[in-house]
Amino acid sequence: MFEVYLRQINSHFFIKRMTKRNFLFIALSLILFTACKGYSDKEKKEFDEKIQKFIKKENLKLTKSSSGVYSSVIVKGKGKEIRYTDNIRVMYKGKLLNGIVFEERNSPVQMTLKNLIPAWKEVLIGKNTGSVFMIVTPPQMGYGSNPIGEIPENSCLFFEVKVLQTL
Numbered sequence: 309m310f311e312v313y314l315r316q317i318n319s320h321f322f323i324k325r326m327t328k329r330n331f332l333f334i335a336l337s338l339i340l341f342t343a344c345k346g347y348s349d350k351e352k353k354e355f356d357e358k359i360q361k362f363i364k365k366e367n368l369k370l371t372k373s374s375s376g377v378y379s380s381v382i383v384k385g386k387g388k389e390i391r392y393t394d395n396i397r398v399m400y401k402g403k404l405l406n407g408i409v410f411e412e413r414n415s416p417v418q419m420t421l422k423n424l425i426p427a428w429k430e431v432l433i434g435k436n437t438g439s440v441f442m443i444v445t446p447p448q449m450g451y452g453s454n455p456i457g458e459i460p461e462n463s464c465l466f467f468e469v470k471v472l473q474t475l
Contacts (some may be wrong), residue, residue, distance in 0.1 A: 385438025
């Protein structure tokens, strides 16, 4: 074990003891956090242009949020308001903008809202169960630069989502 001394606060000295393993974990986390690259304004603009082209081609009527997510409430539900901490039961289809379906759930699946991609959280929170949504998300509000299964890195995604229930 080794000691890390923290500064004097209100005439008290605080000493935190940590193992070398914990110290290395914290140091590595900080390095990875600072090394993570966000998207440039140019990249965000390119993603937005792809999304706008898709929306025009599909003749969709969607509203753009300040985060770059496009969405529309197709059916307004009358159930309970969806909260960040809710578990939700949904059916959905997700596809790439080229039309390739990467996942489709035709039977209800349970999900924890706070664990979903930022675009889903942004669109669903505050809406009512029973609602049906269309969502088009840029990568920074989806899976980013992480390829997931059939979803390539930096993909703009289209979702049709029906929220059946909050649990």
